[in-house]
Amino acid sequence: MKDMSIVRMYGITEEGFSVLAHVHGFLPYFYVPAPNGFKEEHVQSFMTTLDAAIRRDSKRQEQAGRAVIDVRIVLKQSIFGYQGPDKTVFLQIFFHYAGQVAVARRLLEMGSVQFPGFGSITFPTFESSVGFPLRFMIDNNIQIPGASWVELKAQKYILRQNNATSHAQLEVDVDYKDIIAHEPEGDWSKIAPLRVLSFDIECAGRKGVFPDAKEDPVIQIANVVTIQGSDKPFIRNVFTLKQCAHIAGTHTLCFERETDLLAKWAEFIRICDPDIITGYNIQNFDFPYLLERAATLKVQRFPFLGRVRDLETKAKDSRFSSKALGTRDNKAINIEGRLQVDVLQIMQRDHKLRSYTLNSVSAHFLGEQKEDVHHSIIADLQNGNDETRRRLAIYCLKDAYLPQRLLDKLMCIINYIEMARVTGVPFNYLLTRGQQIKVISQLYRKAKQQGLLIPNMNPEGTDEQYEGATVIEPEKGYYDIPIATLDFTSLYPSIMMAHNLCYSTYIANPSVITKYGLTEDDYVQTPNNDIFLKASVQKGMLPIILEDLIGARKKAKADLKKETDPFKRAVLDGRQLALKISANSVYGFTGATVGKLPLLAISSSVTAYGREMIEKTKELVEAKYTIENGYEHDARVIYGDTDSVMVKFGPKEVAEAMRLGREAAAYVTQHFVKPINLDFEKVYWPYLLINKKRYAGLYWTNPVKHDKLDAKGIETVRRDSCQLVGNVIETCLHKILIDRDTAGAEAYVKNVIADLLQNKIDLSYLVISKGLGKTEYTGKQAHVELAERMRKRDAGSAPNVGDRVSYVIIKGTKDAAAYEKAEDPLYVLDNNIPIDTKYYLENQLANPLMRIFEPILGEKSSSLLAGDHVRTISVAAPTSMGGLMKFAVRTATCLGCKTPLPKDETAVCINCRPKMVDLYQKHLNNMTELEEKYSRLWTQCQRCQGSLHQDVICSAQDCPIFYMRKKAQKDLNDASKTMNRFAYEW
DNA sequence: GAGACTTCCTAA
DNA sequence: TCAGTTAGGAAGTCTC
Known part of the structure; x- marks a missing residue:
């Protein structure tokens, strides 16, 4: 059993002790369909041939041992396309190392291996591209969801004592069969007391240049450590270069040499042993900077920040690119056994904001501005004295604490944990991977239960597009009567459930119908002319997954209603949100042509059904609610998009529009297959319909008071x-x-x-x-x-x-x-x-x-x-810069009548001289006003940085006060220059 | 100067 | 090796 693939599971006990479990005995594998005529007696030669081919191909020394451990003949079905009850013979091939899976997949798919008696066959492979950790979590009836509780059977694990390889407090060896996974239900739904370290660094850049780790020293690192779920940090410290005055409630660790500062900080990380490291832009700035700086200064043992002692932490360039999230260049940093939760990335993934600076995000979510020190001042503060460095340290600490507060406020850890549990993926996948992996994880799990295999599809860049949803041509205008909005609840998931759309129910070829003797009652043709099996014959996997998700969401929402404990409520709310998002992303997955398992027959049938439904809804409503049928008005669908219709029933009262809306929704619902449901949601009154996807209105869910002003697009x-x-x-x-x-x-x-x-x-x-x-x-x-x-x-x-x-x-x-x-x-x-x-x-x-x-x-x-x-005559804007202006000679104008003056220094022209005293008074008042304004803004900035006795050093780009203060300062300067001109007149 | 085209960001 | 979908308005630039 030794040196086979080992899964390292990192976690924490209920008491908060960190654990590393080396899980033995689980092997990586994948499937290929057995060649025709393949029998038990061919297994041995198949194994040795493939083994030799892999070893020839692998250059790495460590893979010199046996590659193929076992080959088993199994009966399975591919998930792709309905195959009746027929099972197919597959070979399940087990490997020594996870890395050999990719090699073997390539060799088999290319047909590069000559098998005695079978020749060079090109094999389609199945389940060959799921990563080993996820494979382990999906498999063997363990079915470990992400971020959930796992129990090691008593007496079955061995505690490492002298042979520990990590910094974890407990390190054990265990066989994978001795692991019990607990569903995150009831008592097992609680969140572990994870240690969360939030940090921020400051470096002394040169004037006007962004800091470069090869040149510019790291001068401070502030750290805040909190137990997940507690509202106060239990460690607050700051590592500073040179002495720093005391800060209340904070441990200051001062170093004369930068190398010591870095070495001690790395040691602090290892001793503190956090489960989660957070901060703002740590992944693309702080970590890479620290690593490069430590390498430049040759700080021994610095880049060992993970839990495994001898695994070096390195920064790698990576690019993430998706249609939904856009392109982004990132650094990937391996810190074994600790999660890196970069709050910047969470914000970018989860929230659409105008600006993502820590300052603007804090203002948005926490309602407070942070102290922002312009990087050109940092070096000056560092080169000052104990007190100036203390100023910097306070700033640095705040920047370390804010990410933690954002995580808490937005309940990021809980929500991500719930998402990991619902979809089954490890926590870090949620930060480093896209949407697809979450669906894949669920698909693999369900497939496993049903004996189905998922083919490895090789991306054949099909950039073909399919038709999406209908947007009903709006009857644009301003409506001063209530407009009722009817929505299909979870339209796309419910279409997939109603019509049993799935990979496993898809009938690509009509010959399948005759082959299995299907009658017309057994299948349906979608409006897109694709054929799917009905649920009465065999239920599809996607519908089952969706039912589970929606059922679980109903349960979570019901539990949420009953629950009073705020922590458990947060967990449940996070869960219901995760379930909703997961259900909605299944459709997108089937239509992702660059994806792992696209089947446009599903996605384009879904949208085709949707188009049919919204049309039918419009027809039904407009046909029923007519004067002819005894209603007071002819109803009109004035707009609709994808899953909603806006109906002008006619009545002027909100309550009546609501009544008709409810009635119509129930009426229309009857015309569709379960579980499709049209819901009355709200009334808009008044309603301003500007264009497709552009409207605004007052949003009413009760006839007494409007809920909000709703604006779209x-x-x-x-x-x-x-x-x-x-x-x-x-x-x-x-x-x-x-x-x-x-x-x-x-x-x-x-x-x-x-x-x-x-x-x-x-x-x-x-x-x-x-x-x-x-x-x-x-x-x-x-x-x-x-x-x-x-x-x-x-x-x-x-x-x-x-x-x-x-x-x-x-x-x-x-x-x-x-x-x-x-x-x-x-x-x-x-x-x-x-x-x-x-x-x-x-x-x-x-x-x-x-x-x-x-x-x-x-x-x-x-x-x-x-x-x-x-x-209005534009006030002369400052013209000191730019283009031709620098060649223009500025002439002063009279402060009374604006006629040009011969000399700059004077205030008024001859004609205005008699009015000079008045003018002087006017300008003096103006200046006094500006002085007061400036001083008010100044005080506000001082208050913001928490001290009224020091200079304001903030330059927060996103702070409106900052702009106002800058402007006031400028105006004041101008006013004072103007005042000086009077001096020449006396 | 009209219309094609690209890009961004949103609705659902 | 990785990446959820299409529809659609609006603004700005490019092209003829």
């Missing part, structure tokens, strides 16, 4: 328009739909436009952000061009693929394209570059405003964008 919910537009549209909708004050909305818009043209709008509201989706672009785009320019300024801090790029549009030459006028907001701020307010009016505000006002005001709406407010 329009600027308020989009991340690629600036906040100014979002806020203006949001406010207008509020005024129009809730306050019913269209005139007020118009006045408001005019005000905003006037403010905009007078440069009174804060810069943070003008920032536009777009994702950098790829590395090569055919056309020019603002955010892409800017990212390129920023890369030239400082490669380290420039946006990378997958990042969001923030920019503002600045004034440029008359015909300059937008991509030439995009600039980094911070750069604009630092250099006082004027904003192209006209662009914001004409290219950002105009169209969205017209789209919402047009249906309400009609022709009149065009007056919004013309009139006095637009003609």
Whole structure:
């Protein structure tokens, strides 16, 4: 048994002791169909031939031993296509090492092995691409779900004492048969007391350059360690280079040499032995930086951060690319036995946000700004004294603690654990892999139970598309009567269940029908003309999986209702969410042509049924609810998308619309196969239908009070328009739909436009952000061009693929394209570059405003964008930079009448001299006002950083206060310069 | 300057 | 080796 494949299971006991279990005896394997005429007596020569071929192919020394351990003849069925009751003879081939699976698969699929008596056969392989750890978890009736409790049978495991290889507190050897997996139910649904370490590093970069690990030292590392489920950390410390003044409640460990700091930190990790390491962007910044820095300084034993003593931690480049999540370059870091939960990545995966900086994410979810120190100041703080380094350490600690607080607040660990349990995959797959693996895991598990095998499909880049859902042509306009919304609940899963759509029920070839003597009652032809077996003959696996998921969700929701304990409630809520997501992703999996097991017959039949259903729903409702049938109005379906219809029944009362909605939903449901269900969900009143996938309205679920203002697809919910537009549209909708004050909305818009043209709008509201989706672009785009320019300024801090790029549009030459006028907001701020307010009016505000006002005001709406407010004389924007402006000589104008003055130094022209005292008073008042404003903002920033006695060093790009403060500072400077001009007059 | 085309982001 | 789907609006650039 020795040196066979060993599965290392890492975990923690209920008491919180870390455990490493070396699980023995489980072998990697896969299947191939047995060649025709293959008998028991062929097994031996098959084994030795394949074994020799693998060993010839493997160059690695460690694979020199026997590769093929066993070959068994088994009777199984492929999941792909209905095969009646016929079982097929398969060979189950067991291997010594997991790595040999891929080699053997390639050899067999290519037909590169000559088998005596059979020749070079090309074999399709089955279940050959599932990773070994998942194979182990799926198999042998163990069926271990991810992140769940496992018991080792008493007396059956051996505790390692002198021969331990890890830093785990308990290390044991056990046979895989002596493992008991517990379903995460009842008592076994509790969450383990995992140790979570959250950390952040600071490095001293040089001015204007992003830190480089080859040059710039690591000066601080802050750590916060918390037991999952507890609300307070039990360790708070900070490792600092040079002395650092004491911080309350924090252990400061000061080092004179950077090598010591790094070595001690690595040791701290090993002793603290966390199950989860978290932080913000640790995977792509902190870890790679530390590893490279330690390598540069040759710190012995640093890169051993995992639980296995002699396994070196390394950073590898990897690229993740999917249609749904986009492309992203990542570093992969192996820290054996510890989960790396990078909060940045969680945010990017789970939440669509305008910006993903720790600051903006914290503001969004925790409602607080963090202290942000511009990297150019860090070195100064480090080179100061104990107190300045303490300042830095406090900042660093906060950055270490925030990720932990985000995890807690959003209950990420619990939700991910529940997702791992529901889908069966190990926790880390949820962070490193896509959606498909979750469906595959469930499919393999169900297939295993039913004796079905999953073929390894080789991707034959079929970029063929299939038809999706119907979007009913909207009857655009503003509706001041209630519009009822009817939705099919879980449409795609219920279609798959209702019509038994599955790989195993798919009849690709009509000959199958005759072969198994099927009658017309036994199968159905979908609207897409694909044939599937009915459930009465054999139920498909996907329908079973979906039923289980939906049944489990119902149970979780029922349990949630009864449960009072907040921890258990969080677990249950996480579970029901995971179950819902899982059910919905099954359809997508079958249509993923780049995927592991695409079957477009399923996905395109699903959408075809869906199209038929939404049409039928529209017809049924419009046919039944007519004046002719005794109703007061003829009902109209004014819009619908995929699984919903918006119905104008006619009545003016919300309650009546709800009654009709409920009735109609029940009526339509009768016309469909179980478990398809049309549900009345809500009423919109009033309802503004702008276009396909674009609408807004007040959302009512009870006739007494509206629940919310709901907006779909329009600027308020989009991340690629600036906040100014979002806020203006949001406010207008509020005024129009809730306050019913269209005139007020118009006045408001005019005000905003006037403010905009007078440069009174804060810069943070003008920032536009777009994702950098790829590395090569055919056309020019603002955010892409800017990212390129920023890369030239400082490669380290420039946006990378997958990042969001923030920019503002600045004034440029008359015909300059937008991509030439995009600039980094911070750069604009630092250099006082004027904003192209006209662009914001004409290219950002105009169209969205017209789209919402047009249906309400009609022709009149065009007056919004013309009139006095637009003609307001623009306040001279700063013109110190850019293009031709630097060649222009600026002449001062009279502060009274604005006529050019001969000399810069004076304040007023001859004609205005008599008014000078008044003018002076006016400017003095103005300056006093600005001073007060600046000081208020300053105090606010000081409060934010938790100290009123030190300079504000923050430069948080996402903080609106920061922009306002910068602007106020600038205005104050200008005002004070103006004041100085009066000095020459006296 | 109209229309094709690309890109982003959202709805479902 | 890895990657869930299609429909669709809107904005901006490119092309003729």
